[in-house]
Amino acid sequence: MVNSGGPDVALADGRCHVAAGHYYKETAALHTFDLATGRRLWRASLNAAWAREARFTVIGGTVLALTQDPDHQGGQVHAFDAATGERRWRRPVSTSAMGLEVHRPSGLLISGEDGLVIGTDPRTGHRRWVTDVSSPYDAPRVLAGDLILCGRGTAVLGRTGKKLWTRSGFQPQGDLAHPLGEGLLCYEAGRTAPVDLVCRAAATGEVRWRSPFRNTEPDPLGTDAFQPLDELVPGTTVFLPLAAGSRRKPTALNGLTGEQTWTYGSTYEEVGLKERATTGVAGGFVLPTGSGPLCLAADDGTRRWRADTRRVQTTGAYALLSGTGQARVFQHWTSVRIVGAGHGRTLWTGQFDSTAMGEPAASGDSVVFLDGSGTLWAIRV
Template identity: 80%
Template structure:
């Protein structure tokens, strides 16, 4: 701004500069007409002459007027806007209320903030976002510098909608020649970096802010724009508690959901997130009816890139950022070498792995290497493994190796982004056959069998370094590792008691005597732990909530659903019923016949209940009672929702008669698996393979093939569960492949020959 021209539009006298950023300058000014102090933001990036600059300024003023129409207590008020002649040329400016206080960027520089304060500020940002999203306006640059805490303690969102209004690529004529891009890379959602911003992109950015407030640092650290973009596109975000141990588990879950790579896995709206934040503070607020606006059109084809800390970057930066999506990044020297054989005409890229056991084939973009990295692991037995082989957590890939019959066990840890080996530990025992290892609160818990093969021993290791923290015996390794996720406690039984153990220290937090003559057994069910004798206790404190003598669930399985708990229980007309009970009292809400054959009363004879639930829909895949076809129920009421009328393949319950995925169910049929929508049972897709393994968002379809006399391999196809679109195809020189583990757009599998593959889809 030119200090020799202290008055804008003959009305606003500039008093002193308050700050300068990538878009322009902010001044404290005096409105000489109304005699009040105001803040004036001069958008210097739109200064200059020529038709293109004139067009950009006109569009900016048009969209800024739409933004100025927003009236909300947590959105800074825009009083006026116009244009002024400066030394740089004709420049748009906005006149806003003058705030006294400080930005959240100044707050976070002082260190982490308390959870209650973070929740209050986050709720206020959500309220502002909800108002703007209802008007069809995206912010696209939520960051601490654009969040201001007034002297009253109330938070205000700055520059709402201005980021989009100032983006020269956001018009129908696209104006891409200007090279003007909007956003801050350190807070930018993956889909926004790809040029597809949406409402939940603002929620992702808010997730980065909440992470920073809780921990004092960003979820990703990078030296430049491309580094941040790459991290947001590909790297899983760590849990806040892994950097700030005092952060509670509910915050880990909330922030983790906000930082999901897929927008559909985040909160569906700012209002839903606000309600969750209020729930964390114990404050409830009636949600007003949504206001109806005529939305501004968001160009779904626009391109965007980012560059911290400025909101503007050149066209060269955009071109470089666009290539990041296709880059797997540099590999550590310990990672197996690979080369891409590009077959441009066929649209197929073949990747030959030196010293590996498989040839991989990618359908789709021939310029993109599908294998991010691979590692060879010795002594692998995926066939005799009942527990997980691979667990992804906090940006690391943890792998369990070893042979059950050889009584060997080992843990490996790799960096999920690069494949760099982090640590390895050996355990002089055989793995437990059930849930043998898991990761919780930065700790790897491993369960091995004792010498008598009845009891066992739990080992705890630091997830970052592999350093052993503690070990202790358990009376029954057959129960597997039971971690109560809401509290983060390890649950085990000793004699007739159930106890909760801190996984970081191994110290007992609580214990409850269930008066069992045998080793106590329990079921994890949401916030509750269901113990012998029909006793329900709160997992965080061990406090008894209710006792019901009529509650005798089968198979040590339960699944929270809304305000209820699903359990297998003795049936009235068939051997097994599926029963939904109220979580707070244990009373029966509804029951339905489930299994017509007599079970063997072991957990292995029952399908995990979470595989029968998608959202609030419960799927009953087997005929029982009057039911002759697979049927879906409303899980909140028990009423029939829909029936699958086509032929299907009836299998034993323990063989996974169905599995739930995001918004649906995968059901085996005589001609291959079919994916049904949970809402109405409509067929999403059908495959011709017999074996299917799933994560929440991906399905891995596989089959064994043979060539010549002695050579056999497994062909694999990975599809998206929503539409069944093929994302990747490949072959493994092995007849067995582990259950897949997924994080963001990465899928990790371990094949029977001992090669660990990280595949970008």
């Protein structure tokens, strides 16, 4: 199986769906296996190249996949029955509408074209609703909780397509937003720092609280691009891992009120944090400090565990700690340790004849990932 170079594995309803192929060759394919046994259930060749982003997703018993047209003027959305692999529908999309944005609360596929926001039933391909937002520049950009945030500060309800509110000048930076209680967390242009973290009321768009987030402008094409907000928010705690304004230590806020709940005992410089400085796990945060990853509890900042590896990948209740070894010029391997994110106890260890691992996915006591050679692994922990 050839690794597609992107989000490759999705687990749902006891099945493991895998995207194989490339974005530069017409080799895109979907493979589906029984998660418990590894038995292949079905395979579908798409006879196209994958889109560079958002290759596939699973929603409501349907697998949606996005490929490029050969002339690169747009693409195709493919829909398959997740259990059998039977093709349900296929539809061309323009370059401006390309994406697989699924509004999870309603189960609808959201797209935008020619000034319209469209909610589509992923099973049938039929439109449930269409909302005119007046301009192509107002197309859907961010999905967060019940809302679809469009350009020029307009929020649309994902279930019905109804316009809920408009806040002039409101545009989340990095095209990111995250639901938090009855609020909406997003990055915005800062008042005393280049970037603020802002919580707005989801029902009205009014600002509830704001805090300086970082002292430098992110490079959207670099390694310090905007960090996904869900990596900062376990439960109702919001973690501020970077220096900004007068803040000198990693700090946690009550996400509902914006009040400080605790600070970590060392400064950013002492901890050795970089621009992308934390990974969220169930009920906590993993900080990549200079002496190895450190996991703190979200509610009070107490230390959970520390590891001596450099790379940390998280999925659900698990953290994968990995490092690459070399014996001779052409002999490399990756050592992997799976630990419980809550306690740090080792649940599984192993080695792979590869120098890379894809992003893991977890379901129950199973952790699944692709290694750099394209081999699919399912580990029961």
